[in-house]
Amino acid sequence: MWQPPVIQDNDLDIIVNDLLEIHGYDFRDYSKASLKRQVNRLYTKDKFPSFAEMRYHLKTDRSYFRRFVEEITVNVTEMFRDADFYIYLRNHIIPTLGTYPFIRIWVAGCSTGEEAYSLAILMKEANLLQKTLIYATDLSPSVLDHAREGIFSIKSMKRYSENYIQAGGSSEFSSYYTANYHYAKFNKEFIDRIIFSQHNLVSDGSFNEFQLISCRNVLIYFNSSLQNRVFHLFDNSLARLGYLALGTKETVIFSKVANHYRQVQQHMKIWRKQGTLTDHG
Incomplete structure (x- = not known):
């Protein structure tokens, strides 16, 4: 052949x-x-x-x-992926975020938006959505167009509903969207709190200060030099005592900003930026 x-x-x-x-x-x-x-x-x-x-x-x-x-750019994602991550966010990170007068979250490499909508649901269930803005960025304009619509197939929503329950969700997941034939559209209250925009982690700079940055399963596709560049970008974009969430195979430990961060728990890929920083080299 x-x-x-x-x-x-x-x-x-x-x-x-x-x-x-x-x-x-x-x-x-x-x-x-x-x-x-x-x-x-x-x-x-x-x-x-x-x-x-x-x-x-x-x-x-x-x-x-x-x-x-x-x-x-490998757009593989789903809502409430890795239940333990969302359970930890729900129980330990979001209550702390709630102490801020306004909450900014950055989902870097958001693909078609599943993680951004997942976080919006968590914030709503903590009664924090109205004082939260979620910035969801990606390199690809076409996936952002899809994400911005908040429309997903009914078939995928069944799986996402199961993920939601495993991730500690206790509400009726179907109340968060409107179903129409083969598709589901998320409620306007979620769409209104998410800003989808194009951002290139390779070449673009910091654009705000965030209390939580989530960049999961993106850095595994970068070499160590680019990873360090992105970690510096995140470091410059993260508020003091803010949180950085990475994918299951990613770590900040070997980066040049590692001394700025403390892992929140040994098996959880979330780091907290420390309060006193002397080196931003």
Whole structure:
């Protein structure tokens, strides 16, 4: 059986350079193994006859470029993913957030918005939603458009409802959305408290001060240099005594800002920024 040729390291370097020069998207510090795997998956899926053909489409076809970015940045998410994380937030972090006069939360790499809506539900159940703003950012405009609508398939809502219960939810999950045939739309009170906007963790700077930053399962796709750059961004964006939540395979421990943070619990991937900081190097 004929197999399409795979994208080689030098081909990948050419694509990464094109994306930066033509479109301004910088993938140079993404994990090379992960990026190569995703590019080869897309190359095979789209049945390009040659690397040159794929490169041509990326350089000249804006719609294909947008699809490429959406596919490469691995938008895999679901509501109330990792029940223990949400239970800990509900019982230990959110009561502390409630002591602030106004609460700002940043979901970095929000994909299609499932985590942002999950956090909005937690804030509502703590009677804090009206003094909360959730900033949800991603690199891909198309996934943000989807997230902004707050519309999800009924099939996925069944799974999300089960996740919600496992994560300590005790209300009627169906009361948070309106069902219509095959789709469900979240209530306006949630949509109004979430600001979806494009933000590039690679190149964009800090844009506010937050009490909680959640960036889960994004940094695993970056090399250590880019991870450090992102940790500095988060450090500059996090209020004193604010919280930083990461994915199950991610840690701040080996970063250059590690001495600014204390892990809240040994097996929980949440760190709290310490009150006295002397080094922002």
